[in-house]
Amino acid sequence: MLSIILFMLALISLARYHWNRRRLYYHAWKIGGPFAWPIIGSAYLFIRGHYSYNIVTKLIDSQPPIFKLWIGTKLVILTIQPTHAEVIVKTCFNRLGTKHMEEIFKTGLITAPVDIWRTRRKIINKSFNTKILNSYVDIFDKVARQSMRQFEEKCDGNYIDVLETLSRISFDAVCETLLDVDSSLIDTLQTTTDYPKSPQFVAVVYGFIRILSGDIPLCTKRIIEMKKIESSLYKNCSEDNFDNEKVFINNLINSTEDGELDESGVMDEIQSVFAASETTAITNALVLCMMGLHSNIQKNIQEELDSIFGHSDRTVTLEDVNRMYYLERVIKETMRLFPPVPFIRRSVDEDIELDSHVLPKGSEVYIPLLSLHRRPDFWKDPLVFNPDRFLAQNEAKRPNCSYLPFSRGSKNCIGFKYAMLSMKTMLAIFFKHYEVQSTEYKSIEDVDFWLNIIAYPKTSCKVKLQKLEKKNS
Template sequence: MGTDYFPNTYTGLACFLCFFFVLIRTWRRRHLYYSAFKVNGPIPFPLIGSAYVFFGHTQNILESFTRLKRKYGLFYKLWMSSDLYFVVMKLDHVKAILNNCSEKFSTMKFVDPVFGKGLLTLPATEWKIHRKLLGGTLNQQILNSYVDIFANYSNVLVEKLEGTLDAGFVDMFPIFAQCMTDVLCGTILGTDLKVMKKNGPDVILWTAKLGELSVLRIFNPLLHPDFMWKKSSLSKQTNAILHNVQRLIKKILESKRREKSYLKLEQEPNLLNYMLKLENTETTWNEEMSAEETQAFLIAGADATSLTLGYVLMMLAMHQEIQKQVFDELDFVFGGSNRNVTLEDLHQLSLLERVVKETLRIFPVAPLVGRYFTEDLVVGNFTFPKGSSAFIPILCIHRDNEIWPNPLKFDPDRFLPGETAKRHPFSFIPFSGGPRKCLGPTYGYMSMKVVLATILRHYKVVATSYREISEIEMKIDVSARCVKGQNVILHKR
């Protein structure tokens, strides 16, 4: 018996065990392979699967979904490493998935640095608890009480915009980000940060960078393992920015706890006071949960509304006749007055609301949502297998020519009541859909209408740096952003 016998034996045993492991794993996942076999999609490779189609900058991700839609249609598969994803744009499929699946896909944990471990990212079992406890914090009565706060911060924004009038093209996102940070803090957190007056902190600009880093990780399976991520420069950048965000959240919470502001919940019915009360009355709630949800509500709300406001001004700059109609509506409601917007005014601004909705159709700030199948889901003649996930590219749905004829034409009349009634209810889902849709669409519409009704009575949007919508390049982090900025020129009316 030679000295090489034992090494050869060990090598053979190791190969056999590896083969046996692969065989068992393949057998256990046979239902995934069976379903995947029925659906077209990019060819997968070992380790990375089909993720190579997304490699590069975050701008490539949205372009890839658009390109793959042209090649494979409204339903195709992607392998992200060994995880199976179905990309779904058939509206009946979208409806079934969003209505029946509450679990976010596994890589959603990679956006925890952006939104915290709150309603947006929690596993379904924990999400149900948080949703039940916090669902009433944005009811209509509370939202109505916020209108004066929206109006007051809008007036501060009008003053701030005065300084941009002689600057040529100005990127509106950083300005709106400051405004909506003030608005969110002043309403749901009951805290006046005076971000517009003090020029900081730039919470939403931090968010944009955190989102970009998180999405780069989601679409690169090589960075999914924690040990690989921690060795990367992206991880170091994430930790540095996250430290700033968490320090700000901690400062707000500690100040409110010292004030015992939750004792004034009836006089100041905001989310933060309600969570502080839960800390003292609900055994299932703790200080860490308050911090995570504060981060989620502040960042998700301010980021989405800031971006949408910038896109609205760009659309009005491109479509001067629609801007004239909006101003005529404002003139009819306000009679040439610069008084504060009231709740009664909002009910009369129907064209302005249609403008916001059409903007959200073309530029949904959450361009992609996903779900994980904890059980088989049968839709029509196809079964989405347990253990797989679904990507739902909202941007592609909102720009699909079969659903929205001439999709890059800006036409607010698409949202006249008669037109809306003709369409599938899941053809327009800027805030997602189903049980896990965003808690705050009404808050978003109300706050944006107040801001727009205020600034458009003071300023005319005379130009944007883009000639047409097709020129606007977009990239994805946790939101869809302009690669070259939301650039407009304002003139005083």
């Protein structure tokens, strides 16, 4: 008897559960998608290799431009319609925080719920204004030169993995620009802590994730203490201090004094920018790989740099960076094919109407940039590497939001200008001194990724380099 009652109760609660979700089912039913089994939904599609770019792309390509997936009881809607993307980035502000994402980014800007995010974004925006960012060009130049020297002894006809060095450069740049410390200080702090030192400070794939979970939080804590003392010494003694106060770390520390942020918030934001900046290293590495496949395009880059610098090896300036039109198009084309953030993902907190569809409250929406950026109707011969797609006249022919590597709207990438400035400067230093002769990749289709918050190349980014001897006198 008891078991019958329990069974009936379970049945009633199940019926109530489904009744409460009837709107979700109704709107989901109107959207196409692959077959979904009870309980597991379409999760069976991802049992093997769900993190692989190629597998996910095949699935997306086999579906209409907007489709649904039931992942267990979760309704996930994917769209590669630019008009939909425009509405989503303008109206959905809660980014989906997976557990893994929070482990890496804590409650920094990237994962923070909307109310915290608004306050934080306002504070952090001050540190990403154009004037401050422009002053970082000589730092990008310096850190790139320092680390790229390592390439000299590796120009021996063998393939080398460039991602490790480029990761170190991005890391050094964040230390010097946003934390206002020499990155060697972090190495020193690491060696002087009692905590276990990671064997490879900046490792290749997942390197940042590893350092963030270990040594970096300890080092950042010490840096914050140091900066607090420094800022109390500075106070009242310099008129030039205004800009210094806007430097990311000082800005965050000042906000703790104003009560807008607590110390763990400062740590979370620092961890977020460290992790986010890995995207620049991956993009730089893929630019080099692409040049290994397209020597004619590499030649065009070198010609552009020659026209700016001649044979001089002087420091890169903001004016120089602003003249690197072709290099910028190469970077954009690389991010089209390989967007470092592969999905924009948001929770749907209110119903959203998209053409004849409704994204019901309680669902999740993904914009798979990797497929949006390869739609053949917007990108003729999508697998051809063609930087001229980004000439103004060609850009004007494409719909708004058909290219979103940095997303759009108020929740777009706060580091977008920082990223472009740093990548252009670093790549200019590279191409002034080296030439990529070939890459281990045989074609663009050969490049595959592990999909996560960031898309990591599945295999290392290996290229053969040659030093350019005659230039740079």
